[in-house]
Amino acid sequence: MKTNTNQSKDQKNTKRNFLIISRWGEFLDIAYAILLEGNNVKMYIEDKGSKEIGYGFVPKVQDWKKHMEWADIIIFDYTGYGKVCEELRASGKLVFGGSQYTDRLELDRNFGHSELQKHKVKVLPSKEFFNFEDAIDYVKKNPDTYVIKPCGEIQELKQLLFVGNDDEGLDVIRVLKAYEKTWGNKFGNFQLQRKVKGVEVSVSAFFNGKEFILPINITFEHKKLFPKELGVSTGEMGSSMFWAKNSPIFDHTLKKLEATLEKNNFLGHIDINCIVNGNGIYPLEFTSRFGFPQVFIQRAGINEPIGNMLYKIAKGEKFTINVKKGFQVGVFMVVPPFPYDDKKSFNLFSKDSVVIFKKEVKEGIHPMHLKKVNDEWLITGNTGIALLVTGTGITMRDAQKMMYNRVSNVIVNNSYYRTDIGDRWLEDSDRLWSWGLL
Template sequence: MGEENFLFLSLDAALAGDLAWQVSKEGHDVRYYIDAEQDREIADGFVPKTSDWRADLDWADVVVFDDIWVGDEVGTGRLAEDLRAEGHAVVGGTPSTDRLEDDRGYAMSVLESNGVEVLDHREFADFQAGIAHVRENPAPYVIKPLGEVQNVKRLLYVGRESDGSDVVDVLRAYEKAWGHRMKGFQLQRRVDGVEIAVCGFFDGDGFVEPINFNFEHKKLFPGNIGPSTGEMGTAMFWSGRNRLFRETLGRVEDWLATEGYVGSIDINCIVNRDGIYPLEFTPRFGYPTIVLQQESMESPTGEFLAGLATGDAPDLRVHHGYQVCIRVVLPPFPFDDPKTYDENSRNAAVVFEDGDGPTAPPEGVHIEDAKRVDGHWRVAGESGMPLVVTGMGETMAAAREQCYDRVDRVLIPNHYYRDDIGERWIDGESDRLHAWGYLR
């Protein structure tokens, strides 16, 4: 494959900086558009920027959307569909695939109509109706906000009490604190088991093999406690079309082909000896999942993305072992507190120990909310998520060791991260998934 022109689009938060940087390092011409004013300095010094993405459409060979959101509204699927109709090669969704993430009830109906068993669930627009439902049907539930506010990850609540009494208390609190913003919520029966996401890259006609299986770590603190975040780290491996895939993403392959979907899509599930229970879709790149996937790809990233967008049977060669990444964060993450951010994190220096000097990162260091000024790395944006650090190995333990050895060389005042990413696999999740027959 020769040199191509790639246009990366962040029409809400800036998420695609590292992906654009990797494609640029492979020799392709890249332009990156960021719509959110507070994020526009992210990836400065790493990739060229553009201020008018529509003017660059004729220049671009491949257009890549990084999320489903256009500001506060869902909308990149419609844009991607329109651009494909005009003849552009696009990595992005459709209105219906966007809806899989925005409308949890719709997502469950798509799964059910394609033969996938789902947990009992119900959507509510009224808090008192939800409280009445729990009282009439006592059980442990998970509260999942709907619409734009679902991106406030700490609002997801996993009930603990068998009668749902704690869920009733949380709903009452949410009504007072968030009633003006939450357009609704879903109550889903809670089940116990191993949480695992099944992720595939779709080229418009079918899934590209191998399939990715990953384990999200959304709580802030080790031991899976504290507030929920977008993600603190991920452990993963690649495999073939095993039972986990066949009974989840494999069931919607024809539906996605009818839609003409192009890109990454995953289903996060709870698995136990009784079955596989899908929880939610991510019909886009996951973050920092895509960083770890890209690090473990032996195929060039730009070539692979272009193959997805054109439907030209992209080759996907990957590291056949295990991979781990951690998100390095700064105060006040995961909360919004401009004063704390200004005092502790804004424009903080990012320095690396050893290597070729303080500005040269070790292998496996990727940017999120970072910029490069006169050769020096700095924290950018407003969120306090400057870096993702990765590691790979023939075992999960070896992948963890490499990842944490690399993060030890990151020197940023006040930074923090989880130190237990990948431990759940070692401590028994691997044994259970194999014993239950899901990975054959």
């Protein structure tokens, strides 16, 4: 143990070269934090419409492959890079990212479900479809409440996920018909999954190539656009969370995949979203990468430099993450056209809008799709996600109060955000305790 402690002390004083490969520029906040911790950072963004994100915050590069030899560690922030990660590791590079196996866990829902079943994890009944006509016919013959889950690349459009409420599946049939008219064959394959009632909760952990690093993280996502879970699904409007030394949900899901993750050369972060109730734990889907905004809220609860922590994980070290007690919450501040893709509206209402601080205090303010010009924070990209604002506290109410106090210090023209992030905890925690899941 003394050796590990001394190693950690030495690492904190070491300046390293971090090469960050980002799909959409989502990782800016972490890249900026790593830079401010005294490291060298170079960031590459793949998506053309997101190329401006990060300018003025961190050094940017146009071709990340030209900087591989410079890097002490290479970080991939998204799925789809698994093969590249494996090749780089095989060449001797230190890589934080996925593998071909973990890419498939997330992108191929049917494979993810089959792997859970193989590891003796109970899953909800689901069926894959390749056209709308067959799916509509199936719901008519098997009336029930269903969730429509796009697969493959199309699942990135989070508003297309539809959670039905009608016991006969009539609302799902209407949505399927609408998708057929709008998308046709471009929609690709999708799942219909039986819906069950309960608490939606995710468990996640960092993996060092051999085992999970403790503590684990318990997250409650708020996916709908408006308070009280109204409106379209956005993927995320904010989350509440806490760190735990153990969890029955973790033991029944991710923990069972530990040996398989080691076998498949994974060094990174993995999350599994579940519905839980008095009858059991039902995994829904994997996120075998950083969660957004999950990772930024996690950082708010981590007491050690995040760059050094990611380096230790990529190096395969065993250690315990130094985290805050209590709760962490985070809320997105967004602008038009979020959550939709409308370039004309974005250019008209949001592009180059200035983020104004009433008081020059930026603690708990995490830059998202921004650039910095003359020390001003300007909105860029194309999605309308401006900031994530976090708060921490011994109680959920303390964390919420800190977060919304920080929100009130920020002015972003035409911005909107949810005002109830964390409110569900009071009811959810009671139910989880009663089911023996906390």
